[in-house]
Amino acid sequence: MSIPTTIGWAHHSMPPHALAYNVVPARQSLARPMPPAAEQPVPAPKARKVQWSQPVRDYVQRAFAAENALEGIGQEEMQTKLKQVISYFAERDMLDTIDWERHPLPQHLIAEERQAAAMASTMNGYGWTNNAVPIHLSFPTGTTNTASSPPSSKKRKSMDDQLTEPAEEAIPPWRKANRNAFEDRITYSHGPNDKRHKKNDFNAGNGSSKFSQADLEKRKARFRTEMPGNQTTPPWASPRNDSDSENPTGPVIGTNQELLKNYLRLTAPPKPETVRPQHVLEKTLELLKKKWRYESNYNYICDQFKSLRQDLTVQHIKNAFTVSVYEIHARIALEKGDLGEYNQCQTQLRALYSQKLGGHPAEFLAYRILYYVYTCNQTDMNDLLAELTPADKSQQAVKHALDVRSALALGNYHRFFRLYLAAPYMGAYLMDMFIERERLAALANISRAYMTVQLRFITDELGFDSDADCFEFLRSHGAQYLVIHAEGEPARVNVKDAKNLFEQLRAAAFKTVDIKGQI
Amino acid sequence: MQAALEPFRQAHRAMNGYEVADSLKPIAPRHDPGRLYTFYRASNAHQVESEIRYALKYSKSSGLTRNESSAWTEVLVSYWKAIGEILAIEEATNQGRLCDGQWTAVYDAWKEVTNNLIKHYSNGNLPAWTIVCLYVAGTYLRTFAIKADEQLAKAKGGVTFNSGFQDDVVDSMAKNEKLEDAARQLNRMFSLCIGDRNPIMESRKWGTYYMANLQFKTYFKLKAIGLSKNVVRSINASDLPPLENFPKSHQVTFKYYTGVLAFLQEDYAQAETHLTEAWRLCHKDATKNQELILTYLIPCRLVARHTVPTSALLAHFPHLQQLFSPLVTCIKRGDLSGFDNALIACEDEFVKRRIYLTLERTRDIALRNLLRKVFIAGGYEPLKEGQTDADRIRRTRIPVAEFAAAFRIGMSGEGTGQVLEDDEVECMIANMIYKGLLKGYISRERSMVVLNKKGAFPGTGV
Numbered sequence: 001m002s003i004p005t006t007i008g009w010a011h012h013s014m015p016p017h018a019l020a021y022n023v024v025p026a027r028q029s030l031a032r033p034m035p036p037a038a039e040q041p042v043p044a045p046k047a048r049k050v051q052w053s054q055p056v057r058d059y060v061q062r063a064f065a066a067e068n069a070l071e072g073i074g075q076e077e078m079q080t081k082l083k084q085v086i087s088y089f090a091e092r093d094m095l096d097t098i099d100w101e102r103h104p105l106p107q108h109l110i111a112e113e114r115q116a117a118a119m120a121s122t123m124n125g126y127g128w129t130n131n132a133v134p135i136h137l138s139f140p141t142g143t144t145n146t147a148s149s150p151p152s153s154k155k156r157k158s159m160d161d162q163l164t165e166p167a168e169e170a171i172p173p174w175r176k177a178n179r180n181a182f183e184d185r186i187t188y189s190h191g192p193n194d195k196r197h198k199k200n201d202f203n204a205g206n207g208s209s210k211f212s213q214a215d216l217e218k219r220k221a222r223f224r225t226e227m228p229g230n231q232t233t234p235p236w237a238s239p240r241n242d243s244d245s246e247n248p249t250g251p252v253i254g255t256n257q258e259l260l261k262n263y264l265r266l267t268a269p270p271k272p273e274t275v276r277p278q279h280v281l282e283k284t285l286e287l288l289k290k291k292w293r294y295e296s297n298y299n300y301i302c303d304q305f306k307s308l309r310q311d312l313t314v315q316h317i318k319n320a321f322t323v324s325v326y327e328i329h330a331r332i333a334l335e336k337g338d339l340g341e342y343n344q345c346q347t348q349l350r351a352l353y354s355q356k357l358g359g360h361p362a363e364f365l366a367y368r369i370l371y372y373v374y375t376c377n378q379t380d381m382n383d384l385l386a387e388l389t390p391a392d393k394s395q396q397a398v399k400h401a402l403d404v405r406s407a408l409a410l411g412n413y414h415r416f417f418r419l420y421l422a423a424p425y426m427g428a429y430l431m432d433m434f435i436e437r438e439r440l441a442a443l444a445n446i447s448r449a450y451m452t453v454q455l456r457f458i459t460d461e462l463g464f465d466s467d468a469d470c471f472e473f474l475r476s477h478g479a480q481y482l483v484i485h486a487e488g489e490p491a492r493v494n495v496k497d498a499k500n501l502f503e504q505l506r507a508a509a510f511k512t513v514d515i516k517g518q519i
Numbered sequence: 520m521q522a523a524l525e526p527f528r529q530a531h532r533a534m535n536g537y538e539v540a541d542s543l544k545p546i547a548p549r550h551d552p553g554r555l556y557t558f559y560r561a562s563n564a565h566q567v568e569s570e571i572r573y574a575l576k577y578s579k580s581s582g583l584t585r586n587e588s589s590a591w592t593e594v595l596v597s598y599w600k601a602i603g604e605i606l607a608i609e610e611a612t613n614q615g616r617l618c619d620g621q622w623t624a625v626y627d628a629w630k631e632v633t634n635n636l637i638k639h640y641s642n643g644n645l646p647a648w649t650i651v652c653l654y655v656a657g658t659y660l661r662t663f664a665i666k667a668d669e670q671l672a673k674a675k676g677g678v679t680f681n682s683g684f685q686d687d688v689v690d691s692m693a694k695n696e697k698l699e700d701a702a703r704q705l706n707r708m709f710s711l712c713i714g715d716r717n718p719i720m721e722s723r724k725w726g727t728y729y730m731a732n733l734q735f736k737t738y739f740k741l742k743a744i745g746l747s748k749n750v751v752r753s754i755n756a757s758d759l760p761p762l763e764n765f766p767k768s769h770q771v772t773f774k775y776y777t778g779v780l781a782f783l784q785e786d787y788a789q790a791e792t793h794l795t796e797a798w799r800l801c802h803k804d805a806t807k808n809q810e811l812i813l814t815y816l817i818p819c820r821l822v823a824r825h826t827v828p829t830s831a832l833l834a835h836f837p838h839l840q841q842l843f844s845p846l847v848t849c850i851k852r853g854d855l856s857g858f859d860n861a862l863i864a865c866e867d868e869f870v871k872r873r874i875y876l877t878l879e880r881t882r883d884i885a886l887r888n889l890l891r892k893v894f895i896a897g898g899y900e901p902l903k904e905g906q907t908d909a910d911r912i913r914r915t916r917i918p919v920a921e922f923a924a925a926f927r928i929g930m931s932g933e934g935t936g937q938v939l940e941d942d943e944v945e946c947m948i949a950n951m952i953y954k955g956l957l958k959g960y961i962s963r964e965r966s967m968v969v970l971n972k973k974g975a976f977p978g979t980g981v
Contacts, residue, residue: 378876379744379783386870409879411953414946449949449961457963461942 055100056086063105070107081106251316253277259284263306266314276311278321284308285325298336305329309348323352323359330364334429339371346371363425366397370430373405376510381405397424404431413442417463435463437509439473444506447499455483455491467491477505520570523561524595526554528575531649532582540651543598545605545629545659559602571595590644594635594652601628619674622667626697629663632656633704640723641711650712650726657708657733664701665740671696695741702737702746709734709750713757724759728769735776747780771800775812782815783873787823794819810836817843818877825884825978827851842868850881853889855926858882886947887956891976893917893925913981915970919945919961922968941966 052060062068063082085106089095104112254275261276276284285308292301309329312322330345346368353361372381392398400419407416416438420431439462446453446461459470474480474493479501482494495502530538547554562570572592575583583591604625611617633656639645640653672694712726731750738746762770778793794816801808813828813836820826827847833840845861848854862869862878869875897914923944948968951957958971975981 378785379873382870382873382876383742385866385875406879409876410882410947411950412943412946414940414943445946445949445953449945449952450963451960453963461946 053095055098056095059100059103059105060086063107068105068107070111073107073110077110078107081110085109252314254280254311254315256280259287260304261307261311263303263310266310270314275314277315278312278317281308281311281317281325282321285321285328289328292332298332298338301332302329302338302341305332318352318355318357320358323349323357326352327359327364330367331426334367334426337429337433339433343371362392362395363397365392366395366401366425366427367430369398369401369405370427373401373408374430374434397427400424400427408438411445413438413445414461417442417461420463437506440477440502440506440509443479443495444499444502447495447502451496452492452494455493458493458495477501520561520567521574523558524571524574527591527595534648536648536651539649540655543594543632543652543655545601555602555606559599559606562599564600564603567599568592568596571599586644587646590635590639594632594639597628597631597635601625601632604628617670619670622663622670623697626660626663626667626701629656629660630700630704633660633708637704637707637711647715647717647721647723647725650723653708653712653723653726654729654733657705657730660701660704661698661733661737664695664697667697668695698737698741702734702741702743705730705734705737709753713753713759719760725765727754727757727759728762728765728773732769732772732776735772735780744780744783747776751777751780767800767802771797771802771808774800775808778812779815782819782877785877787819790815791819791823806836810839813839814872814874818874818881821850821881821884822877841865846878846881850885851888853885853887853892855882855885855889858885883951883954883956887951887976887979889925890922890948890951890957891979891981893922894970894975895981897921912972913975915959915972915975917968917970919948919966919968922948 060082063078069078085103086095089098252270252272252275254277255272256274256276257280258276259280261274284304288301288304288308291297291304295301305325305328308325312318312325326345326349330342330349333339333342333345346364349359349364350368353359353364369381369384372384388398393402400423404416404419404423407413407419420428420435423431442462443458446458455467455470458464458474459467462470462473464470464473471480471483471491474483479498482498484492484494486492527539527542530542541548545555547556572589575588575591575595576585604621605628608617608621608625611621636645636653636656640650645652709727709730712723712730715723717723731754734750735747738744762773774793774797778790778797781787781789781793794812798809798812798816801812813832817828817839820828827850828843830840830844833844833847842865845864846858849858849861859882862875862882866875869878894913894917897917899911900914902908902911919941923941926944926947945961945963948957948961952959952961955977958975958977959969961968
């Protein structure tokens with residue numbers, strides 16, 4: 001046993017019989033040594049004849065198992081600790097109430113104490129190690145709080161982090177005395193989990209010392225009964241047994257009731273408290289739809305949808321609702337021309353549709369065709385054509401998209417721009433992605449085949465809303481000089497003079513189609 | 520076991536790589552249909568290793584070094600196990616009670632054989648002249664992977680869903696788990712061959728093209744054609760002996776695949792070069808392969824050179840004739856709706872072969888031929904004074920309406936539902952001009968197409 005720990009013990013007046021000897025340390029703090037709790041019987045350990053139950057034996061076995069050995073913690077040290085742990089609970093007749101399977105192994109306890117000790121010594125500079133409490137033993141001490149300063153709730157959270165069940169709900173009030181600032185600082189040194197705890201610790205208010213001893217006891221009892229049934233307690237509550245108790249394949253069952261949540265990429269399985277169940281998500285979707293309609297803040301909406309999708313995923317929700325979430329997100333992404341995000345949804349939808357979960361497969365199939373038209377990916381387009389069934393082809397939207405494809409393949413810009421004006425659903429948004437490119441291609445075409453044409457002809461052929469739009473398009477590509485406004489005659493365009501210009505613009509426009517997350 | 524290993528030992532003694540590889544095939548040779556069975560029965564799981572080791576090491580005539588002998592032992596033991604799985608599946612199939620995952624077991628067992636071979640080639644225990652064994656391993660690894668995937672797909676649906684904590688629901692669209700794994704193994708074998716630094720006469724480099732071809736085949740099957748480019752790239756960057764020095768079969772297949780790859784990237788000039796070479800090298804009796812080459816070479820030449828295959832050529836390949844001759848006829852005749860129908864009739868086959876989108880573009884030639892007919896039917900300009908018949912020129916100013924009429928012939932047929940606007944006719948003519956199939960310009964005011972007096976349709980004699 002390391003010296004700091006011993007001091008800590010003494011300081012906190014831990015029941016001395018937990019050790020094989022009595023320590024009488026020099027007093028190092030101004031806090032009064034606490035008298036042993038009155039209601040705590042002190043049985044003579046030696047006299048007891050103990051029948052070890054199976055869980056306890058398993059626990060011991062695990063403690064000795066080679067794979068659980070920790071570097072830097074010797075066998076002897078571990079054994080001493082193990083003895084302490086078991087005898088401590090045995091003396092209190094609590095061997096049966098402890099969840100041995102989850103109880104931290106002695107070597108972990110040692111490691112933790114050491115860490116705390118190290119932390120403390122760096123904090124106060126002279127090795128004052130008050131916080132190096134042997135954590136496993138802090139269970140029901142029942143000492144009264146003599147130094148009564150109100151503990152902060154933050155501390156509670158940090159404790160949640162470090163302790164496993166037996167200890168976590170019973171932080172003796174005295175532990176909180178006088179050391180607020182001190183422990184506060186330690187709180188944040190215990191790993192990445194504390195942020196989450198801050199948000200979700202629903203017990204936060206309970207640890208206050210204003211509760212009477214009776215209250216504390218009652219609460220203790222309450223938690224103890226809950227423990228066995230508390231199966232959903234996720235593994236991240238005890239970072240120690242990550243490896244064996246974690247089962248990443250099981251779906252999380254969310255408990256979060258908040259409608260909105262920012263997206264955060266997960267690097268570990270999420271806590272149920274942070275995940276919203278489907279009935280909440282359904283409300284979220286409605287809210288998001290409304291927000292999109294009235295606020296149209298795309299970045300915000302996209303972020304919200306991503307967290308929505310994440311919640312669906314971690315809970316393994318795959319049904320009509322999932323489909324509608326992806327469909328709506330895909331449509332919003334289309335509307336804003338965010339093809340990267342659209343793409344992700346599209347990929348997911350493809351798989352979801354294959355599971356026959358409803359939704360609008362034809363609509364999105366049509367989008368996919370248009371998307372491949374945009375990316376000019378002949379191989380993918382071919383694969384898609386190979387998948388099409390006659391039933392697919394009879395769908396109006398799919399037929400439209402296929403017509404778009406063939407019109408472009410045959411260079412029939414006349415038909416292409418007619419189709420552009422008649423695109424069903426949100427096809428026009430996708431076609432917007434390549435409409436400029438195709439206009440340039442058509443102009444390259446026209447400029448070789450005609451000498452001069454009316455501006456109105458180009459407006460009509462290339463699907464512009466008005467002559468002004470058409471002129472603006474020409475102007476933005478540096479071709480306004482072609483347009484001749486003669487008195488009393490409709491405006492004409494000398495297309496022939498710009499055939500090289502249009503050819504260059506066309507080639508440049510087709511050169512790169514670069515989309516984030518391209519499928 | 521001594522007797523069962525005799526073919527292997529004979530082949531090894533004769534230093535005949537192909538025969539050594541034959542003795543490692545997971546199918547029985549025609550002259551000895553019971554070979555697998557005999558081989559498997561020659562031992563049992565308990566003793567197989569020691570028996571094979573003994574047979575290889577202590578027989579008088581083996582002449583194997585210690586390392587090579589233990590390498591072959593390991594290979595042969597895993598081979599023996601794989602044969603066990605294969606016989607089990609044969610039996611189960613015959614009795615009609617094939618279990619789920621049985622092909623996976625075969626695949627895994629065969630993968631073990633492959634891994635042992637890879638291991639011992641890479642640490643130099645096996646001589647390069649036996650590299651053919653690697654071919655056998657790779658070929659059957661691919662076959663078994665496909666079978667295993669078929670069985671897996673039947674057992675569970677296509678899509679796998681995410682079970683971790685990723686952002687999205689669906690994990691991947693992959694339903695070719697084993698074949699993807701096989702592709703990785705093939706890639707290892709490919710690197711094993713291409714990266715060999717031994718003197719060229721005893722180098723595994725000679726296996727490079729065979730492995731590359733297997734990879735192409737696998738990537739095409741996986742619809743991951745893009746990955747083939749990496750193979751081509753690393754071959755181009757390596758210091759392999761010239762392709763002509765490799766076995767012809769390797770050359771033909773490699774040329775074929777590089778041709779098809781270029782074809783799919785719409786680089787028809789490259790594609791034509793490679794495919795023509797493959798066609799030239801292809802064995803005269805390998806009709807299946809010739810047919811495959813022509814499947815791409817014909818569309819390639821149609822698009823790039825506007826040359827149609829002769830009926831004499833197509834006559835040799837009934838299947839190709841059925842696919843291409845209606846198209847070819849319509850192209851020659853300038854029959855647009857006939858062309859469209861022919862394309863639709865074989866659409867599935869064309870799409871499957873990935874030539875649909877290319878063939879679609881040959882409609883331009885049909886269209887050109889149609890316009891040309893109109894031009895020829897338009898006759899000649901009236902002779903001016905002093906001109907003789909030799910001086911007469913064709914009428915080069917043709918009303919758009921005449922072309923439109925030609926378009927509409929045959930288009931009025933029921934079912935097409937296509938109504939052709941005059942603007943659309945103009946658009947198609949503009950396209951012809953743009954693509955250089957037609958020389959001239961359109962005058963919109965007069966609704967006239969003014970054709971070039973000398974060679975309105977380049978390359979067609981008028």
